[in-house]
Amino acid sequence: MSAMNDLLAFQRQTEALSSIAERLGWDQETVMPRGAAEQRAEEMGAIESVLHERRTDPRIGEWLEAATPRTEAESRAIELIARDFNRANRVPARLATELARLTSLSQGIWAEARANEDAEEFLPTLDQVLMLKREEAAALAEGGDLYDALLDDYEPGMTGAEIASLFDAMRPRLVTLREDILGAGVQPQELTGHFPQETQLRLARTCATAFGYDWSRGRMDVAVHPFSSGRWQDSRITTRVVEPDPFNCLYSTIHEVGHSSYELGIDPDYAFTPLGRGVSMGVHESQSRIYENQMARGRAFTGWLFNRMSDAFDGLNITDADAFYATVNRVTPGFIRTEADEVQYNLHIMMRFDLERDLIAGRLDTRDLVEAWNSRFQKDFGVAVDRPANGVLQDVHWAIGLFGYFPTYALGNVYAGCLNAAMREDTPDLDDTLAQGDAAPGVEWLRENIHRHGGLLPPRQLVEEATEDDISPEPLLDYLEDKFSTIYKL
Structure with missing residues (x-):
């Protein structure tokens, strides 16, 4: 058993160091002084160098060959360690270190360019990131598809071709539903008023508590x-405040609580092991989306939220709970993915998926990205992009090298649709408690069926065992058509 014990002890330290690196990323996004960007880039590069050295340590190969697992959890840990070991050994240490350094620096350059509404300020750095990601993809793919090699980091076992096929199946029903909604005679009222930042943040904390966020292990x-950032005993969330739009803050908060609750709900025995984190970004996103949408944007919870907001903001221009529910779920043309309604959100992802596949494949140059983005957005959404912050600069993902990440958002919505159907069948009283500002039955169902398993089961198996059914986009599309047909009287 020595090899197994040595392997797990070594992995424990690697996981702890990885957690420290994640904490540095949280600090950079929240409280780090703006002038510290270059120093932080060097720090991130240094710790990634140490991590890469550990992940490629030859002893791991020896331990893997000699280790004898005693439990299902140890067998799965060996599988995941071997996967990471093989992938890490394909990427040169120089490249891993430079990627960490550059993407840390790029994040600040993106933020400045976004604030200045100047895409040209950012594109040269993005081009450098893209070149390194192509190099990394080539090393990982070993002659295979470059995009698949990057996607596998976020959704193991999934391919770009499978994602494309899924999107092709979803797009017609989403587009038809959107057109029916935008042409409907009934249109919900827009929320207007003055919504001070501190009041929004207080109410956001109340919403996080309603969804079971553990403040003793978060902030x-x-x-x-x-x-969201962190795991085990420390998983933190962030939100943003747009004073004219309190829904931005409140629903961003609930969304991130979904992510954080997943990490905090994992079996504590899996801490400091490869099982002690969410199994994929698609599954992770399913948790944030089911919290935000199927539970928090439903009629039951919005009724409770209507009363809280009416009290917090000294009255609203929306006068009753039914109208408020419709307002929360308004479908309107808009630029920002994170603010998009449920009907159009996946269309944003489909656009980014196509663009980033072209970038990685070399079919699209960064010099042409702004034009390509704006043209595709006009075609897909019928609106001309008015400024870079509403266009190519709105998301941080490419700045920090997350190519292959975007499709997991839509895949998460598909998983959430499947999970919601099963959860509703098993928790018939869920809406009764949501109407009281208590999401406990849904949270507990998800903790039992998803959260506690961490990385024990592969993504597809995890969702299919939880739902006792095959994964399909049909539950999501049926849910959307039923919900919005009612709201818009289609």
Whole structure:
């Protein structure tokens, strides 16, 4: 058993160092002084160099060959360690270090360019990131598809061709539903008023508590692009505040609580092992989306939220809970993915998926990216992009090298559709408690069927065992058509 014990002990330290690196990323996005960007880039490069050296340590190969697992969890840990070991050994240490350094630096350059509404300020750096990601993809793919090699980091076992086929199946029903909604005679009222930042943040904390966020193991901060960070005993969330639009803050918060609750709900025995994190970004996104949409944007919870907001903001221009529910779920043409309604959100992802596949394949040059983005957005959404912050600069993902990440957002919606159907069948009282501002039955169902398993099961198996059915986009599309047909009286 010595080899197994030595392997797990070594992995424990690697996981701890990886967690430290993640904490540095959280700090950079929240409280780090703006002038520290170059120093942080060097720090991130240094720790990635150490991590890469550990992940490629020859002893791992020896331990893997000699280790004898005693449990299902140890067998799965060996599988995941071997996968990471093989992938890490394909990427030169120089490349791993430079990617960490450049993407840390690029993040600040993107933020400045976004604030200045100047895409040209950012594109040269993006081009450098893209060149390194292509090099990494070539090393990982070993002659295979470059994009698939990057996608596998976020959704193991999934391919670009499978994603494309899924999107092709979803697009017609989504486009038809959107056109029916935008042409409907009934259109919900827009929320207007003055919504001070501190009041929004107080209410956001109340919403996070309603969804079971463990404040003893978390905290909430403000960031340009909302995210969650951390695992085990420390998983933090961020949100953003747009004073004219409190829904941005409240639903970003609930979304990130979904991510964080997944990490905090994993079996504590898996801490500091490869099982002690969400199994894929698609599964991760399914948790944030089911919290935000199927639970928090439903009629039951919005009824509770209507009363809280009416009290917090000294009255609203929306006068009853039914109208408020419709307002929360308004479908309108808009530029920003994170603010998109449920009907159009996946269309944003489909556009980014096509663009980034072309970037990685070399079919699209960064010099032509702004024009390609704006042209595709006009075609897909019927609206001309008015400024870079509403266009190619709105997302941080490419700046920090997350090519292959975007499609997992839509895949997460598909998983959420499947999980929601099963969860509703098993928890018939869920809407009763949501109407009281308590999401506990849904949270507990997800913790039992998804969260606690961490990385124990592969993504597809995890969702299919939870739902006792095959993964399909049909539950999501049926849910959307039913919900929005009712709201818009189609």
